[in-house]
Amino acid sequence: MTATAAGVYGIVALFVLLILRIPVAFAMFFVGFIGIWVLNGLNAATSLLASEAFTLGSSPELVVIPLFILMGNIASATGMSRRLYDAAYAVIGSVKGGLASATVIGCGGFAALSGSSVASALTMGKVALGEMDRYNYDPRLSTGVVAAGGTLGILIPPSTGFVIYAILTEQSIGRLFLAGVFPGLLLLSLFVLAVTVLCYIRPEFGPPGPKTSLREKIAALSRAGPIVAIIVLTIGGIYGGLFSPVEAAAVGAGAVILIGLVTRTLAFGTLWEASKDSVVTTATVMLILIAAHLINPFLALSQIPSAVGEIVEAMNLSATSVLLLILLIYIVLGCFLEGFAMLVLTLPIFFPIILDLGIDPIWFGVLVVLSLEMGLISPPVGLNVFIVKSVAPHVSLGQIFSGVILFWVMMLVALLIIVAFPQIALFLPDTMIN
Amino acid sequence: MSQAWAVTPRSPRCRSNRVRQLRKVADRLIGLSAAIGSTGLIFAVIVILIDVVGRALGSPLYGGQDITMMTMIVLVFAPMALCDRLGGHIAVDLFEPYFPAAMNDVIDIIAALLGATIFAALAWATWDSAILSQMLNLSTNLLYLPKAWFQWAMIAFLMLAALALMLRAVELALSGRDIRKEPHP
Secondary structure (H helix, E strand, C coil): CCHHHHHHHHHHHHHHHHHCCCCHHHHHHHHHHHHHHHHHCHHHHHHHHHHHHHHHHCCHHHHHHHHHHHHHHHHHHCCHHHHHHHHHHHHHCCCCCHHHHHHHHHHHHHHCCCCCHHHHHHHHHHHHHHHHHHCCCCHHHHHHHHHHHHHHHHCCCCCHHHHHHHHHHCCCHHHHHHHCHHHHHHHHHHHHHHHHHHHHHCHHHCCCCCCCCHHHHHHHHHHHHHHHHHHHHHHHHHHCCCCCHHHHHHHHHHHHHHHHHHCCCCCHHHHHHHHHHHHHHHHHHHHHHHHHHHHHHHHHHHCHHHHHHHHHHHCCCCHHHHHHHHHHHHHHHCCCCCHHHHHHHHHHHHHHHHHHCCCCHHHHHHHHHHHHHHHHCCCCCCHHHHHHHHHCCCCCHHHHHHHHHHHHHHHHHHHHHHHHCCHHHHHHHHHCCC | CHHHHHHCCCCHHHHHHHHHHHHHHHHHHHHHHHHHHHHHHHHHHHHHHHHHHHHHCCCCCCCHHHHHHHHHHHHHHCCHHHHHHCCCCCCCCCCHHHCCHHHHHHHHHHHHHHHHHHHHHHHHHHHHHHHHHHHCCCECCCCCCEHHHHHHHHHHHHHHHHHHHHHHHHHHHHHCCCHHHCCCC
């Protein structure tokens, strides 16, 4: 059996195991271990198993994952998402579609505290859906905006999507975080624009909310002040070279804990639960990352990436065409595969091609993460849609899916804009100090 | 006949009682292990914060990175058992509704057994590595924390995860009870 044939069998076996609902990490461990055993012997497979588990498990850079997850969990538990939403609500809630726009802005703010889209959709759904129901918002708009707004969590830093991309492709986490800032703001603006235009064409979708006085606006904004300060401190700290991403994560987590304790919104029991949730999520992510470091050498040994590269070369396509083709594959795969698993499974094959074509890996990272975001609201397995459904059981899945179409199109527009203008992603990392 | 069943150690009722007792013990150990992981996370936040503040004041924490690295081992591997207990492993369940119920049950058992084997294999491979680390006195760069200590801890957490998955497979096979659908006490 040739190495490439072994690789093909391995990929087929992997997909069969995934279809059979074997957890992604277990399937990758199994195929990676057996594959290396077949191609390089049992000793090589066992050594890799031991060394990768300990090396990744003790990697000081990866502590950024549990720290940012903890920061998001505590921000959620202490009602910081509520304060962000209230601030946006006070400022723009009284215009047509204002509550939906406030939800998007609240999601964007929460995304800057949390690396998880699911957490963003869940917390903002609990906060904003009831309010939009109260003002007779069309359920398609109210649920669609929460599901789509929640996806900002993996684009606006800190983002677990970027951390995983960085680890798999050996890129700088700090540069990727900064690269996500402007694309995240662009997408947020497109979402707000879509809501505004929709509500001016169809006013019944989002009637204006109550007017707030200047004093109420100032009060709401000042309550959100400490949260904005944490966001500026963490992201600004990375940009200014004051902190590494790990330090920024610890400072952010420490700051939300401190604010929670000082304002008495965080009890020790809640802190304990948030910490437990964070380490459980970390275990999920880390096990897949360790498995990825077993399956990636197998794919490299099987020479599948170079074989795919040769096929692409033979097609004689331009770099942009290849990039668009890969993004299309991500968008299609996103309809069926969980985003994180998709990233881990496909990057070993696509990333060498991207490097060969001279495409900037940071820019590619932003585009890939944006494609993953689209998968979060694409039928039939759009995770955020199911999250919103759990918060709004009275709205049918069909209504939620029809509500997210507009935002999915906006994501596609954002993707194409960033493909056309790479500087949107690259400006901040290229001008970063250190 | 049924009375004989009740007193025979191999009777189904006796077996199910034993499995229930094992579950209680396992849940306590899983909770303890996760608590160690949670403490590790809070500890990591404190260590890095002390390092950052210390650096700003001109004296960073000596060996801060060593402590963070070894704390990572604890906070990553200690909650592995709880992660499975809560059904935290990501799986593609798109086709689940199309499979017959019996097939889904069998898949659940196979997945749990596969997971148990993987964790046991990881523990076994780390065991060899830990013996080597101990023999060569491998340690961290600044604080000379022995690497083997943390590898032994990692083995303990991995073995707990393996045993927890094995127990889950046994429960599924004997009574169809899927512990992931029940909250962790």
